[in-house]
Amino acid sequence: MTATKAPTEPPSQQRVVRRPGDRVFAGAARGSGIFILLVLAGVAAFLISEALPALTASSEEIPGGEGLGSYVWPLIVGTLLGAVIALVVATPLAVGIALYITYYAPRRIAAAMGYVIDLLAAIPSVVYGFWGLAVLAPKLVPFHQWTADNLSWIPLFAGPASASGRTMLTVGLVLAVMILPIISAIAREVFSQAPALHREAALALGATRWEMIKMAVLPYGKSGVIAGAMLGLGRALGETMAVAIILSGGGAATINLITSSNPSTIASNIALRFPEATGLGVNTLIASGLVLFVITLAVNMLARWVVNRRADFSGAN
């Protein structure tokens, strides 16, 4: 590492002894890596092969009797709706939390606060479902009623308000709580990496703390926040148990958030119907799972692409 190789010296590859142990170990390591790629390909392949009967079946045979498209469409709407609510609620909060922990909280307890937020991510999703059903939904009933009374001119709150609070709005808020730690963890990471020289320069010029954050931290962390939000979106799209427990789904595609007849989400529909499904019903559910897989894969790949693009030029700072 200390000196560059002299150009006249021939590469000494032939002198290296290749021991059998080395070869086996390297092979195992390489094989594991390739195996992971095969698993991911296998997930796609097995899902497609099991979904094919539903994709090729005539539309009367699909549950519901109107074909795969009209079976999956309300579920896609429900999935996107819940995830978007979660994202809209969680992203500003997560950015605020990340800023608080990195730049506002007292140094001594900031790490502990970060740990507490991480605990939110550790709680199993089925427990979130319990909490949403038993605590959040009843608490939100007055809010549902209020929106139906005052905001019904917005299509999202057209009503009539659900009396149980088991609606898409409640689901979206529970999902927001679940993805909050994911987004804030990544935002915290990038905010704390904002170059110290930029921050100190801003403060030295007389900027207040907020102006320093606005000028030095947020521009640096923007793409990280976007990537974190998209990872959170991916998680919210695929979340199953919380939705399955809270939502009394089964309605048609609607963007009305506060009625009791919201469409379910793809994941929760699979979880609720799969144990009792038979024959082509199983294939249909797997086909809907394939749709979910494709959506989340696209979101995640986009997020990773944003992250990696940032990594390419962050070294310049």
Place this chain on the structure above:
Amino acid sequence: MSTDTQSAPQLSAPQPGPVRVERRLPRFAPLGLFVLGIVLGAALSAATGFSVTSTVVYGVVLGTLLVYVGTRAVEGRRKATDRLVTCLVTTAFGIAMIPLISLVYTVLDKGLARFDGDFFGMSMFRIVGEGGGAYHAILGTLIITLVATIISVPIGLFTAIYLVEYGTGRLKKAITFFVDVMTGIPSIVAGLFAFALFTLLFGNDFRAGIMGAVALSVLMIPVVVRSCEEVLKLVPNELREASYALGVPKWRTVVKVVLPTAIAGLGTGITLSVARVVGETAPLLITVGLITGTNLNPFDGRMATLPVFAFYQLTQPGTATQAFLDRAWTAALVLIIFVMALNILARLISRFFAPKTGR
């Protein structure tokens, strides 16, 4: 420059002019204004029918407004904006605490009802009403998680070793990228994958704990890879080079030098990845299902697992509804205790197995 030295003494006198004296609030004034806002909020809440929720909401809004207006009047717009953002950011953190506290309180409150010996000592075999427990489900969760760990750790660890020690070029890039993508696979899709795989291999009616373990492995492997990779990257290159210089083969360098150095981080990462999957419900729901009796063989027949047990106790209560709900909440409590214990274990590992720095 110094042509007019006589005028210098005159400067010492205070002179009116463009120099602005910076006016500042006393140190505890912002806090005082905020507390005043809370008090006003409580008053407003009392005027409209007192409740804790409205007190907090009104109080925080009024307090933030008072801090902003007060600072703006005395210190100017820039300082006021700074204080406003401080209030907002702190409020955001406070809002995030509400669900955590509420959730932990609810689960403790409702879960302690059946947190007794029967819950840990009995299964649900031939129980339709009160009594019974989750003995079978707890064992099932432990077995399936253990099998998933046995599958995931070697694959994940070897992949991490490949990425750090051997990997070059496009294969390394591809594996890194797709491992990242794999962390985003929805758990239910992992379950469908395991179902489709075993259906094609063993026919439609095959059910066994191993299906759930495979589904959990799909979720667990990328987490293991990521955390192990991060840790292995931290091992100083000097250690590897010193080992090579002594003529130690590469694989023995990895096994005897790199892995022992990183053992604390590896243990922490693997423990956290177990914590990540131990509460997964959806993949187990659609592959392993639920039985009332105890099945300890993960290769044959359905098994009960704690999350699925909790789900069905809650959503399909029999005639004795309260007994089912109590069991569901206690199962949720036990699940949280599992996850928290694993998190604490991970912290302990990283504390006690950390490499001695010697300096």
